[in-house]
Amino acid sequence: MRVLFYEFNKMFFKQKAIIFIVLFICIKLMTLCTTASYSVETTEQNKGFYKQYLINLNGKLTAEKETSIKNEQEQIANMHSEKNNVINKYLNGQIDDSEYVLKLNKINNKMKKSEAFTIIEDQYNYIKQDPNNRYFLYTNGWTNLLASESPDIILIFLLLIVITPIFTYEYEKEMIFLILTSKKGKWITPAYKIIAASIITIILTISFSVIEYSYCKVKYGLPLGNFQLQSIVFFKNSAYHMSLMQTYLYISLIKVIGFLVFTYLIIFIAVITKKTVLTLFTSLSIIFIPYFIYFNDSIKFKLPSPLGFMIGNGYFRGTDNRQLVRGAGSFLQISKEAFILEFVYMGIMCFIFIITALCIFSKFRYSRRKKI
Incomplete structure (x- = not known):
């Protein structure tokens, strides 16, 4: 030694x-x-929203989680539709500038989580291909x-x-x-x-x-x-x-x-x-x-x-x-x-x-x- x-x-x-x-x-x-x-994630804000989603989704894909994701998809789709309606009304002169800005800001605040939810959607589509071996988690x-x-x-x-x-x-x-x-x-x-x-x-x-x-x-x-x-x-x-x-x-x-x-x-x-x-x-x-x-x-x-x-x-x-x-x-x-x-x-x-x-x-x- x-x-x-x-x-x-x-x-x-x-x-x-x-x-x-x-x-x-x-x-x-x-x-x-x-x-x-x-x-x-692309921004720190997206990171925060993404982690918020994962609090309820972490783990194996279940029927309840799938329903929750589809409900969120529907809500975001409705907000996109509502935003397009507001823009069309403004262009057609049905609402003035102040009302347009107020409604648009309100919709945009609700849609801040949409980019983070896109990450969840990608992960959901990936997990759905093999739900027995793929789980939701922060990757x-x-x-x-x-x-x-x-x-x-x-x-x-x-x-x-x-x-x-x-x-x-x-x-x-x-x-x-x-x-x-x-x-x-x-x-x-x-x-x-x-x-x-x-x-x-x-x-x-x-x-x-x-x-x-x-x-x-x-x-x-x-x-x-x-x-x-x-x-x-x-x-x-x-x-x-x-x-x-x-x-x-x-x-x-x-x-x-x-x-x-x-x-x-x-x-x-x-x-x-x-x-x-x-x-x-x-x-x-x-x-x-x-x-x-x-x-x-x-x-x-x-x-x-x-x-x-x-x-x-x-x-x-x-x-x-x-x-x-x-x-x-x-x-x-x-x-x-x-x-x-x-x-x-x-x-x-x-x-x-x-x-x-x-x-x-x-x-x-x-x-x-x-x-x-």
């Missing part, structure tokens, strides 16, 4: 990882606060939390900065010879380096998931997490019967596995190249090239690469050819068999990366240049 604590000390303080972790967490928070997010928080189709780029760069020097530092500072000639340097030291890298990866991945959850909870609210996953339009064709909260936990777990494989990939490349810059560039290329090639496609979730697991949510979607949120386009459902195969790929890659890294590190031959 002393070796493990030594590796953590070296990582956090000698290699300044603690500074980068704090910095990137701040960047993560700033990014969440400043980037555009998904919202079903903004869950959609922003679960429907992102890109890997966490900030976490990717943080892991690259923190993990890469764990091995390349020893090569570039020419400490590798001292390590290999020490009592535990050949196998124990690299093994503890990998364990330390694994622990920090798990902690950071979970931390970033919790940060995203907390942000969505505070800004939008994450109500009724026990409702069906299909209540969110992004997952409308999902074959899985899970709650929203269960989906978040599963996606978080999948991300942990994906970023662990990414960490082992970084280590594998580091012991081969022995150079920090080359490791950073190669690792980024392996992740981002297939991401941009298959930007709107489900293929990226089937590649023998950690990319799919680093995104996570694609394994819970169904086939969908409509453009949805955040640039999502045509998508083919990932079958359970394909997910299991991808999970096997992850296990095999972990094994190959770890064993190969240990073997290369332990068999390194250091030759001093003769001074002239």
